[in-house]
Amino acid sequence: MTTPQWVKDLKPAAPQGSELLEQERSKSKINVDTLSAFLHSREGLARKRRVLKILENDKVFNKEQNYFAGRIDRFETALARAKKLRQLVIRHGWDNDDRMVANELISEPGPYGLHESMFLITLRDQGSPEQHERFLKQAEKYKYIGCYAQTELGHGSNVRGLETTATWNTEDQTFTIDSPTLTASKWWIGSLGRTANHAVVMAQLIINGKSHGPHPFVVQIRDMSTHEPLKDIHIGDIGPKFGYNTMDNGFLLFNKVKVPHISMLARHSRVDPKTNKYVKPSSPSLVFGTLTWVRSTIVMQAGGVLARGVTIATRYCAFQDRDAPSDAGGENQVLNYTTVQIRLLPLLATTFALHFTGKAMMALYGASQKKMSQDVGKVGGPERGAGPEETHSGSDLLADLHATSCGLKSLASYTAVEGLEVCRRACGGHGYSSFSGIGSWYADYLPTATWEGDNYMLTQQVARYLLKSARSVLKGNEPSNDTTAILANFLARQDQGAAFDVLGNDADIVAAYAWRSAFLTFEALKHRDEQKKAWNDLLVDFYRLSRAHSQYMVVKNFYETLQSPPSDLDPETLGVLHKLFRLYALHTLESEASEFYTSSAVTVRQIQLARTSAVMKLLQDIRPHAVRLVDSWDFPDWQLDSSLGRYDGKVYEDMFHRASELNPLNRITVDPYPDSPTLFKKNEAGALKPKL
Numbered sequence: 001m002t003t004p005q006w007v008k009d010l011k012p013a014a015p016q017g018s019e020l021l022e023q024e025r026s027k028s029k030i031n032v033d034t035l036s037a038f039l040h041s042r043e044g045l046a047r048k049r050r051v052l053k054i055l056e057n058d059k060v061f062n063k064e065q066n067y068f069a070g071r072i073d074r075f076e077t078a079l080a081r082a083k084k085l086r087q088l089v090i091r092h093g094w095d096n097d098d099r100m101v102a103n104e105l106i107s108e109p110g111p112y113g114l115h116e117s118m119f120l121i122t123l124r125d126q127g128s129p130e131q132h133e134r135f136l137k138q139a140e141k142y143k144y145i146g147c148y149a150q151t152e153l154g155h156g157s158n159v160r161g162l163e164t165t166a167t168w169n170t171e172d173q174t175f176t177i178d179s180p181t182l183t184a185s186k187w188w189i190g191s192l193g194r195t196a197n198h199a200v201v202m203a204q205l206i207i208n209g210k211s212h213g214p215h216p217f218v219v220q221i222r223d224m225s226t227h228e229p230l231k232d233i234h235i236g237d238i239g240p241k242f243g244y245n246t247m248d249n250g251f252l253l254f255n256k257v258k259v260p261h262i263s264m265l266a267r268h269s270r271v272d273p274k275t276n277k278y279v280k281p282s283s284p285s286l287v288f289g290t291l292t293w294v295r296s297t298i299v300m301q302a303g304g305v306l307a308r309g310v311t312i313a314t315r316y317c318a319f320q321d322r323d324a325p326s327d328a329g330g331e332n333q334v335l336n337y338t339t340v341q342i343r344l345l346p347l348l349a350t351t352f353a354l355h356f357t358g359k360a361m362m363a364l365y366g367a368s369q370k371k372m373s374q375d376v377g378k379v380g381g382p383e384r385g386a387g388p389e390e391t392h393s394g395s396d397l398l399a400d401l402h403a404t405s406c407g408l409k410s411l412a413s414y415t416a417v418e419g420l421e422v423c424r425r426a427c428g429g430h431g432y433s434s435f436s437g438i439g440s441w442y443a444d445y446l447p448t449a450t451w452e453g454d455n456y457m458l459t460q461q462v463a464r465y466l467l468k469s470a471r472s473v474l475k476g477n478e479p480s481n482d483t484t485a486i487l488a489n490f491l492a493r494q495d496q497g498a499a500f501d502v503l504g505n506d507a508d509i510v511a512a513y514a515w516r517s518a519f520l521t522f523e524a525l526k527h528r529d530e531q532k533k534a535w536n537d538l539l540v541d542f543y544r545l546s547r548a549h550s551q552y553m554v555v556k557n558f559y560e561t562l563q564s565p566p567s568d569l570d571p572e573t574l575g576v577l578h579k580l581f582r583l584y585a586l587h588t589l590e591s592e593a594s595e596f597y598t599s600s601a602v603t604v605r606q607i608q609l610a611r612t613s614a615v616m617k618l619l620q621d622i623r624p625h626a627v628r629l630v631d632s633w634d635f636p637d638w639q640l641d642s643s644l645g646r647y648d649g650k651v652y653e654d655m656f657h658r659a660s661e662l663n664p665l666n667r668i669t670v671d672p673y674p675d676s677p678t679l680f681k682k683n684e685a686g687a688l689k690p691k692l
Contacts (some may be wrong), residue, residue, distance in 0.1 A: 001666040017319060017649030020333070024318045024627040030573045035632035038569055039355060044101075045634060051101050052636055054092065060084045061106060063641050064662050065690055067434040071245050073689065075111070078246035079195070080692040082110040086142060104304075105639045109247035109444060112145065114191035119146035121293055122200045125369075126216055126265040134262060135218050139198070143224075147191040149252055150202040150214075154183025156454065159202070162214050164254070166203035166264070173261050173273045177203060177219055179253040186252035188451070193237030193250030197222040200265070201252075205278070207271065212278050216265045221252065232257050243443025294452045295405035296365040302412035303355030304633070305445055309423035309438050310347050311630040312645030316427050316436075317344065318627055319651065334428075335626060341619045343426055347419045348622070348629055349584035352577065354412050356561040357554045361408055368401040396480050403465035404553065410455040410462075411550040413448040420445065427644055435658050437642025459546030460539065466521045466549060467528060486552075490518030498600050502589065503614055506578070509585045510559050512601040513552040516592075519599035520545045548595060555585050576625050583618040586610045664688045 036045060055061045060080050069077065085106070089099050103110065123136040123146075138144040155161050163184035166175045179185060186192070192199065201219050205212040221233050229235045232255035237248050261273055268281035317334040334340055420442040424431040427438065434440055449455050469483050479485040500512040524541050527533045558581050565574055589596055590611045596602045602610075622629075637646055643654040660666065664685035671678040 001660075003660045007660070012652040013322075015320065017646075017651050019649070020318055020320070021315060021627060021647075021649040025631070027624040028628040030576060030625050030628040030632070031570055032628050032631045034568055034570065035573055035629075036634045038566055039352075039632060040634060047098060048101050048105070048634070048636075051094075051098055052105055052638065054088060055102060055105055056638055058084065058088075059690070060692060062690055063638070065664075065688060066108070066641060067440070067658070068662070068664050068688075071240055074246050075194075075248060077690060077692065078108060079111050081106060081108075082112045085110075086112070105636070107441070107639055107641065109190070109244050111191055111195040111246075111248055112142075113247060114147040114189070115139070115142075115145050115196065117297075118148035118294060119191075119196075119198075119200055122148060122216060122265065123218070125293070126267045128266045128270075131218070131262060131265060131267075135198075144198045144220075145191070145196050146198040146200060146218075147189050147196040147250075148202075149186040149189045149192065149199040151186065151188045151451070152183060153185040153187040153251070154181075156450070158457075159214055162202060162204055164201065164203040165206055166201075166215065166217050167206040168208075168271050168276065169258070170276045172258075174258045175217060175261070175263060177201060177217060177254045177257045177259055179255070184253070186250075187238060189250050189252060190247050191250075192221075192235065192252055193248030195248055196250075197224060197227065199252065201254075205264070205271075207276065207278055215269065217259060217263045218265065219254075219257070219259055219263060230257075241447075243440065243446055291452055292368075292402060292405050293365065295409040296361050296401075298448055298452065299354075299361040299405065299408040299412045300358035302416045303351045303353070303358055305441075306347065306354065306416040306419045307351040307630070307633045308441055308635060308640060308645075309420040310344065310351055311633055311635055312437055312640065312642050313344055313423035313426045313431075314348065314626050314630045315646070315649070316430070316644040316651060319649075334426075335623065338616070338619065340426055341623060342615075343422050345619050345622050345626065346583055346587040347422060348626060349580040349587070350415060350419065351633070352580050353554050353558045353584045354415065357408065357412070357557040359561075360553075360557045361404065364401055364404060368397050371397055399465060399468075400481055400483065403462050406453060406458040407462040407546045407550040408553060409453065410458045411547060411554070414455050417442070417446055417449050430644055430655070433643075433655070435643040435655050437640050437645055456539075456543055459543045462546035462549060463524060463538075463542035466545060467525050470521050470525045471529075482556075483549075486514040487518050487521060490515060490522070498602075500601055502586070502602055502606055503609055506559060506581065509582070509589075510552075510556050512589070512596065513548075513555045513585070515601040516596050516599045517545075517549040517552045519601070520548050520595065544595070548592070551588055551592070555581075555588075558584065576622065576629070579618055579621055580629075583615065583622060586614050586618070590615060662688065 040048075060077075061084070065077075066074075085099070085102055088094065088102070092098075094102070099116070103113075103116075120136070120139055123131070123139055127136060135144060139146055150159065150162070152162055152164065155163065163179070163181055164186065165178050165180060165184075167178070168175055186199075186201070189199070197220065199219050199221050201217045202214045203217055205215040220230065221235060222229055234253040234255075235250060237250050241249065261271070264271060270279050271277070272279055314335065317340055319334060321332050321334045321337075335344070420438060424436065424438040424442065427436055430436055431438060453461075466483065470487055473479070473484055473487045473491060477484075479488045498512070498515050500508040500515070502509050502512050520541075524538060524545050527538055527541065528535075562574070562577055562581060565577075569577075589602070590607065593602075593607045593611075597604060597607060631647075635645075637648075640646075643658060644651055646654055667684040667687060668680055669682040671681050
């Protein structure tokens with residue numbers, strides 16, 4: 001179907017979208033360039049421009065058919081893009097940051113995704129120098145293309161319950177990798193279905209009939225020439241999913257497959273081939289270091305993930321409500337409705353809160369890695385306990401990192417997932433179109449709430465850490481970190497009561513969040529230690545405790561970031577950021593009002609004023625800056641791939657162009673009559689398929 005010229009000549013009814021967005025940007029004096037640099041750095045912005053120019057000019061990255069292609073076509077295109085991207089890395093001498101920016105711009109899961117993240121990270125962080133030489137070098141050259149095989153058909157968050165086994169054979173000093181049950185099948189493993197030829201397999205290490213818990217093993221799974229599965233290995237793709245369909249998530253079963261001694265990654269623990277004894281890691285948590293890295297990365301990315309949806313919804317809601325009744329004063333910009341503002345503007349504030357928290361999370365991870373590198377070679381220490389309250393041994397920094405990554409991963413991914421759906425709904429009927437750019441982004445991000453630790457299950461890890469910290473404080477031990485400091489402060493002041501001016505003092509807002517977290521910690525400890533309540537009976541309390549403590553960390557990081565802003569951030573922009581801080585903190589406080597009141601952190605009157613006065617006033621103050629604030633996230637139209645979120649406001653023109661000219665279904669002429677055996681009279685849909 002060819003679009004007639006008279007259709008192409010039609011324009012949307014006035015006012016034009018470009019005019020509305022221009023008006024919006026003129027209302028605010030926020031310096032978008034400076035704020036963008038604050039968020040991403042000048043170097044990061046320049047990197048994005050440089051990489052974007054290369055991607056835009058390569059036909060394999062053309063996104064015109066992204067929303068129309070089926071599963072196999074999408075995977076074929078994604079594989080072509082992954083290969084081309086690797087070629088570009090070599091041709092242009094890109095470093096890892098360049099490659100990551102390219103992946104963010106392409107904005108789809110690719111078949112090399114798990115190879116470039118968890119596989120390489122695990123080899124690098126948990127392999128010995130000998131294993132780096134044997135496995136890592138080949139993996140970095142993309143000769144060994146790998147994945148991280150942990151989750152099983154019958155086991156997700158319960159890592160210790162994995163059924164895949166790795167049995168040490170003393171006679172020939174090998175391991176036998178086996179899947180003794182159907183539920184031992186590795187499942188959901190990204191890059192495994194059709195792409196990987198190697199896997200890091202998490203399996204129960206068994207020596208002389210005794211299990212020493214899950215450990216990582218590097219296993220070749222496909223022939224290096226034919227790419228067919230090796231003998232006694234069964235592999236495949238698990239099928240279509242809610243989203244993420246450009247990734248070949250796979251299954252994997254072993255039938256007593258032998259691998260050499262070098263296959264067990266041995267930086268932190270190993271089997272001594274001379275004595276056939278197990279050499280323990282200095283901390284059991286070191287074995288799961290890859291998961292900590294992934295969780296930290298999820299926290300780092302959550303702000304930007306949500307910001308895409310907020311950018312699209314904010315720009316589109318700057319358009320006029322063409323359905324407004326005449327008795328309501330005629331057409332009004334959708335973003336002027338307070339019922340829209342209360343949904344979008346707190347999310348806008350949340351994007352900044354999560355972004356600054358993500359930076360702090362990665363800084364903590366970096367500090368932990370530095371300490372671990374200093375401790376390489378240390379072995380020994382207690383076995384992993386089986387009790388529900390066993391905490392990770394090792395340094396306070398490792399324990400803090402583990403708990404922080406668990407809590408913030410749970411909160412950040414939950415917030416981003418829920419927020420994206422709010423953004424989609426705020427776009428009205430057009431939000432349901434794939435062309436909005438939100439639906440597919442939401443579907444691809446959605447599994448983040450489950451993988452690398454279910455968001456509810458992870459909160460138990462936070463609770464264990466907080467209970468242990470509270471016991472330490474009660475024993476009179478000196479505070480060793482921020483967590484024990486706020487717990488000690490609560491104990492010292494609880495008889496005096498709290499008096500936090502959350503409506504007039506930003507520091508007091510942070511203190512109120514700390515107070516609530518400490519109160520809930522000691523309440524949970526009382527239920528557990530004094531009242532002897534069963535662990536399962538406290539899971540809901542632990543979830544709320546983890547959420548409260550994580551929200552405290554988000555508020556604290558947002559506040560501390562604004563205490564030392566860059567010198568070139570002008571006073572007006574900084575002032576708006578402070579209002580965003582208060583909006584996030586007070587809107588969240590209002591949403592969690594019962595806990596703040598029960599802990600005596602705030603009064604009923606303060607909660608009422610936060611709801612009826614402070615938050616509503618902040619919405620009014622931030623509203624004129626909304627479009628410039630989302631502009632500062634610096635999403636190119638090519639990256640967003642959204643009709644509704646276009647920077648230039650040409651929403652309706654773009655939607656019609658995609659529907660009329662890019663839609664393959666409109667290249668098909670059907671035979672609609674039931675008495676005719678013909679289905680398609682003419683099918684020219686293939687003409688739009690991209691040439692790879």
